[in-house]
Amino acid sequence: MARIRVAVNGFGTIGKRVAEAISKQPDMELAGVVKTKPDYVAKYAVSSGIPLYAPSDRLDAFREKGIPVEGSLEDLLEKVDVVVDATPGGVGKEYKHVYERFGVKAIFQGGEKPEVAEVSFNTFCNYEEALGKKSVRVVSCNTTGLLRSICALSKIAKIKKVRATIVRRASDPKEVKRGPVNAIVPNPAKLPSHHAVDVKTVLPSLDIATTAVVVPTTLMHVHIVFAELEEEVTRDDVVSALEQTPRILLADAGLGLASTADLVEYARDLGRKRYDIPELVVWLDSVAVLGGREVIWMQAVHQESIVVPENIDAIRAVMEAAKSAEETIRITDRTLGLMSGRIP
Template identity: 45%
Template structure:
């Protein structure tokens, strides 16, 4: 079977991670990336041997003058691929839709765009099958991805009735923290519910979910706290089993020294993760509490990484090369090193020690 040819439009926070993930899949082929910048970000791509195309024809000369080996225009890139993953800045992607349609290729957009742009929003474990063969889909935001992952786990276990969550959001992406952010304050979002709850229902309309968000003076990641009403009385063991059975949820524990969001990111770095990326929902196992038919839990969302596995699965779904959601999820996760337990030592190693 020939590999699906992929273009990534936009080599920023998400785009560069999508590029790395595509290159790790044996059924996908990265043809090139497109951008308009001339700084270190796109120069890094060229150094890594990734073909670079000008996302705007008028930028090609400027990019070449900066020493970037421009392979052609974005339209030339699109003429060579099956699927485009649009990782351009928020609201710019919508203007690219017509370009992908003209090229006759599939397209994937990120969560900064509206659901109406594609009419379909994607989280692999919840609605992979509905994306099969579609021309376009949208990967929901990092926070929405985490919401759908965790609530779908409870729903599939027959436990979910309704959910209410508070999101403590990072102030900016790390690479641009010198440009903006907040200091010595916490900023509540003025609209309740915040957009993540309604966005989760674009994936699963049956979810009874409300979210409240505040912005905090840090840029490591997001933190969620949740109260969920269950369909019946349950136990901590049953709830943990539901999360454990779901993909892309991994446990962290206070008792192991993972006591804050910086601890988790440091753990990812120590484990050798590229860019210290946390692809999983990092859920605190020893914080989770169950009281009869109510469960309370806290987890971490890496805003730069959590949507990367979903994007890879979306490529397969649109291209139609894998019909089974779990087979695609398992393939993606194996290539990216996604796990259920970060600190699980193999029995043989423990006994040898």
């Protein structure tokens, strides 16, 4: 079968990771990436063998800097089946009509409003809904983390409601202009935070409310989650459900994996490129069940990489190249070297 030809528009934090993940898929071909700025990242793309394109009004800027470009965004869209839009939040919607004009299916990111796409998406919760769609929105990093554990838990019991607090990292490591540097900021102070609203774009009937604060760190987000169930479960049931779910890792604080800094160090020790942790990490020690129906846990989200596997699955979904979540998860996780279960 012919490989799926994919373009990536935007080669920043998410775009560069998704592009590299696409190039590892046996059923996909990375046709090229689009960058607006002729900077060191553009040179990195070229030196990595990634075909580089630019918006037509930016081509001269690249040529002036001596950075070879293959052509314009439009030239690239002519060659592909799917485009992954990884432009900054809110910019993707400006490109929607361009993608439609070229008859190219589009995967948008969580920084776009839900209306940008036919369906908001998480592999573990609603893979089948995205099959054959023209456009899909992969929800944001925090929402992806919440959905992975919530949908794992929903396999053992019906969930009555979820309440979660999100401790958000202030910026990505490469962002120099953002704060706070020395404060904890309710974000937003007026409840709920947008994360609950975003979860409901995938699970509309779930009773969920979230609060969020921003803290001065760049490594990862942390969530403290309370779920009330309709049925009684044991702690062992919950741990076993999490252990058996792909892309969820259980970290033992008692073994020294006690903070986001330790998790990042572990990823470095594994030799993970850019210390990426696309898996959701749940602290095993934190999992508690009160009175049989109330489940509590804490989890960490590596914001720069958690949505990468879901982007790959979304490409397969729109192209109907994998009929089930299990099928795409098997391929994505093997090719990206993703792990599950307890961190040994």
